[in-house]
Amino acid sequence: xxxxxxxxxxxxxxxxxxxxxxxxxxxxxxxxxxxxxxxxxxxxxxxxxxxxxxxxxxxxxxxxxxxxxxxxxxxxxxxxxxxxxxxxxxxxxxxxxxxxxxxxxxxxxxxxxxxxxxxxxxxxxxxxxxxxxxxxxxxxxxxxxxxxxxxxxxxxxxxxxxxxxxxxxxxxxxxxxxxxxxxxxxxxxxxxxxxxxxxxxxxxxxxxxxxxxxxxxxxxxxxxxxxxxxxxxxxxxxxxxxxxxxxxxxxxxxxxxxxxxxxxxxxxxxxxxxxxxxxxxxxxxxxxxxxxxxxxxxxxxxxxxxxxxxxxxxxxxxxxxxxxxxxxxxxxxxxxxxxxxxxxxxxxxxxxxx
Amino acid sequence: xxxxxxxxxxxxxxxxxxxxxxxxxxxxxxxxxxxxxxxxxxxxxxxxxxxxxxxxxxxxxxxxxxxxxxxxxxxxxxxxxxxxxxxxxxxxxxxxxxxxxxxxxxxxxxxxxxxxxxxxxxxxxxxxxxxxxxxxxxxxxxxxxxxxxxxxxxxxxxxxxxxxxxxxxxxxxxxxxxxxxxxxxxxxxxxxxxxxxxxxxxxxxxxxxxxxxxxxxxxxxxxxxxxxxxxxxxxxxxxxxxxxxxxxxxxxxxxxxxxxxxxxxxxxxxxxxxxxxxxxxxxxxxxxxxxxxxxxxxxxxxxxxxxxxxxxxxxxxxxxxxxxxxxxxxxxxxxxxxxxxxxxxxxxxxxxxx
DNA sequence: CTCGGGTGTGGCACCGGTTCCACACCTCCG
DNA sequence: CGGAGGTGTGGAACCGGTGCCACACCCGAG
Numbered sequence: 102x103x104x105x106x107x108x109x110x111x112x113x114x115x116x117x118x119x120x121x122x123x124x125x126x127x128x129x130x131x132x133x134x135x136x137x138x139x140x141x142x143x144x145x146x147x148x149x150x151x152x153x154x155x156x157x158x159x160x161x162x163x164x165x166x167x168x169x170x171x172x173x174x175x176x177x178x179x180x181x182x183x184x185x186x187x188x189x190x191x192x193x194x195x196x197x198x199x200x201x202x203x204x205x206x207x208x209x210x211x212x213x214x215x216x217x218x219x220x221x222x223x224x225x226x227x228x229x230x231x232x233x234x235x236x237x238x239x240x241x242x243x244x245x246x247x248x249x250x251x252x253x254x255x256x257x258x259x260x261x262x263x264x265x266x267x268x269x270x271x272x273x274x275x276x277x278x279x280x281x282x283x284x285x286x287x288x289x290x291x292x293x294x295x296x297x298x299x300x301x302x303x304x305x306x307x308x309x310x311x312x313x314x315x316x317x318x319x320x321x322x323x324x325x326x327x328x329x330x331x332x333x334x335x336x337x338x339x340x341x342x343x344x345x346x347x348x349x350x351x352x353x354x355x356x357x358x359x360x361x362x363x364x365x366x367x368x369x370x371x372x373x374x375x376x377x378x379x380x381x382x383x384x385x386x387x388x389x390x391x392x393x394x395x396x397x398x399x400x401x402x403x404x405x406x407x408x409x410x411x412x413x414x415x416x417x418x419x420x421x422x423x424x425x426x427x428x429x430x431x432x433x434x435x436x437x438x439x440x441x442x443x444x445x446x447x448x449x450x451x452x453x454x455x
Numbered sequence: 456x457x458x459x460x461x462x463x464x465x466x467x468x469x470x471x472x473x474x475x476x477x478x479x480x481x482x483x484x485x486x487x488x489x490x491x492x493x494x495x496x497x498x499x500x501x502x503x504x505x506x507x508x509x510x511x512x513x514x515x516x517x518x519x520x521x522x523x524x525x526x527x528x529x530x531x532x533x534x535x536x537x538x539x540x541x542x543x544x545x546x547x548x549x550x551x552x553x554x555x556x557x558x559x560x561x562x563x564x565x566x567x568x569x570x571x572x573x574x575x576x577x578x579x580x581x582x583x584x585x586x587x588x589x590x591x592x593x594x595x596x597x598x599x600x601x602x603x604x605x606x607x608x609x610x611x612x613x614x615x616x617x618x619x620x621x622x623x624x625x626x627x628x629x630x631x632x633x634x635x636x637x638x639x640x641x642x643x644x645x646x647x648x649x650x651x652x653x654x655x656x657x658x659x660x661x662x663x664x665x666x667x668x669x670x671x672x673x674x675x676x677x678x679x680x681x682x683x684x685x686x687x688x689x690x691x692x693x694x695x696x697x698x699x700x701x702x703x704x705x706x707x708x709x710x711x712x713x714x715x716x717x718x719x720x721x722x723x724x725x726x727x728x729x730x731x732x733x734x735x736x737x738x739x740x741x742x743x744x745x746x747x748x749x750x751x752x753x754x755x756x757x758x759x760x761x762x763x764x765x766x767x768x769x770x771x772x773x774x775x776x777x778x779x780x781x782x783x784x785x786x787x788x789x790x791x792x793x794x795x796x797x798x799x800x801x802x803x804x805x806x807x808x809x
Numbered sequence: 810c811t812c813g814g815g816t817g818t819g820g821c822a823c824c825g826g827t828t829c830c831a832c833a834c835c836t837c838c839g
Numbered sequence: 840c841g842g843a844g845g846t847g848t849g850g851a852a853c854c855g856g857t858g859c860c861a862c863a864c865c866c867g868a869g
Contacts, residue, residue: 127628148569149569151505151506151509151570151571152515155509176525177525180523184551185549187550192548192571193548195547195548197534212546217504227735325736361741383680387681390717
């Protein structure tokens with residue numbers, strides 16, 4: 102519609118001067134700069150990012166690959182990223198891919214490979230080497246937030262250590278019959294994060310010389326949702342004889358489902374059953390859930406800041422960097438155990454029942 | 456990196472022939488088309504969308520404005536839109552704007568006004584006339600999904616009618632002391648949708664000649680979240696003398712909060728209190744919540760289909776259209792009352808206590 | 810006074826595609 | 840047999856910016 106040449110004509114200067122005046126690069130006298138800016142405002146000129154990208158090779162757009170938007174953790178991360186990107190003048194293009202398969206390949210080989218994004222952030226996705234190569238081969242940074250997989254720089258919490266901490270909290274309270282509601286990797290997403298949390302649970306149990314209750318090492322797989330936790334907990338708590346006195350759930354949503362299942366079965370909380378979750382869900386306080394807090398909104402911001410650094414954009418300084426100003430991919434992101442009313446020492450009766 | 460001229464050279468044809476062969480427009484002999492396609496595959500050529508948009512004016516990118524990502528309804532809508540867009544070969548650029556103010560203006564005046572999106576979908580946003588004008592003035596379609604406000608074509612449920620239906624369900628069960636947990640418009644988002652639901656509640660009460668309980672016409676404002684519903688319900692249920700026997704909550708999340716508050720106060724459900732929600736949240740079944748179901752994932756698909764129609768793209772035929780093949784913006788989207796265990800007739804005692 | 814360097818501006822090529830137009834060729838029909 | 844019309848291809852302009860380069864001017868230093 103209105104191009105920079107229109108602005109230039111109206112301001113009585115050349116295209117190049119108009120470009121310099123509007124972008125702030127190169128020499129322009131203050132007087133002409135003002136004339137150009139006014140002319141631009143007068144005709145409602147807005148630069149075409151396409152044309153600019155074509156020559157500069159920068160799109161000011163970041164692609165975000167995320168398996169879910171409607172699980173609390175992912176939604177928070179996404180909101181954190183979007184706000185930070187918007188503030189930096191960047192667009193966020195969303196690729197919501199739940200599964201592996203042709204759709205996933207199409208996203209990496211076509212959508213992300215085109216020159217439409219400057220960088221890629223993969224949230225909770227186990228990237229394959231090939232996927233990382235496709236993106237980096239086109240000269241774009243790709244970073245992972247959570248998830249596992251080789252190749253890409255990663256920002257992540259210490260899932261194994263945090264899971265161990267959660268389990269140790271139960272052990273310290275005196276529990277001996279402890280079960281783990283482990284996340285079942287729906288699709289490929291974040292499957293191995295669940296494996297890390299399992300390992301942390303096993304670490305703590307082994308060290309305390311405790312045998313997990315029930316079959317399969319005291320772990321029951323649950324889909325990482327509230328109904329998933331409910332179903333798995335029903336199964337786990339079904340037989341009073343083998344019932345654990347405490348549960349470590351792989352996520353708060355799973356923990357909420359387990360709480361609901363206990364309620365349904367008439368098991369009082371925390372009297373007969375302690376539950377600890379993982380995430381720091383916004384409802385955890387209301388339900389009195391002890392949990393490992395992580396801070397997904399902040400993580401989203403850190404991920405964007407890291408990408409901005411890799412792209413050479415100026416950023417704030419609140420995020421972790423190494424001394425040379427690059428993002429610090431080695432230091433784990435912050436987690437914190439928050440003890441609430443869902444965990445307590447096991448009752449005398451349940452200890453005897455052992 | 457690799458441009459179409461490289462492909463052309465390798466295939467031994469001109470740029471224009473290569474372009475025709477790859478895009479499928481214009482005459483190309485089958486033999487040359489094959490040669491070009493092979494050459495492209497050989498060097499891993501992927502067309503630059505920027506260059507194409509520059510001349511065609513189409514970006515194959517849709518901007519989505521949405522106030523929250525992390526509330527169930529909005530998350531579902533977003534996932535529905537993203538899948539549908541991806542299938543159509545379109546990108547989704549996300550603008551998560553919770554509030555009015557300079558950020559919001561910046562999104563409309565700068566981000567959306569640029570030639571980077573072909574169309575805009577605003578979800579649960581009360582668009583101002585100016586905002587619609589900015590987008591349409593640049594020749595791009597803008598449609599609203601839910602929300603209110605003038606100007607833009609809108610796809611929406613019948614909020615008022617559905618709220619009335621929910622309230623009538625309680626009245627039909629015999630309740631007379633009914634309260635409404637009304638949504639407080641956090642920021643500007645969807646405020647007036649909450650007003651429509653209030654009006655539907657009032658319609659039903661008036662028609663049944665019932666006086667709402669409590670001050671302010673039996674309505675207590677709640678933030679549209681679970682903790683919001685909890686806090687508001689604590690307030691509403693605090694005085695046994697004025698306690699309602701039934702609550703219509705403006706959303707399922709508010710209803711869940713109210714259920715939690717009732718539990719905390721020792722009010723048995725549904726014996727002493729019936730609750731009906733609004734949305735058809737994925738946890739409603741598990742908590743036995745009677746609710747007005749709507750289908751946000753499908754709504755997201757419909758919204759995208761409507762935009763595709765406006766852009767002249769071929770689409771599936773599952774969505775509502777008028778006889779002339781344009782999106783049907785007049786027919787309300789589907790809702791359905793689903794009765795579960797959270798609603799029942801009031802107990803004899805509570806009727807006497809009246 | 811001359812020369813060097815900083816400042817301000819315009820011309821022009823270029824990014825990577827699409828599309829219009831001209832042209833060549835072939836076929837079919839009157 | 841000539842012309843109309845369909846098919847296949849290349850040349851070149853163009854989309855809307857950016858950035859290199861040349862040039863003009865001014866000022867201060869030698």
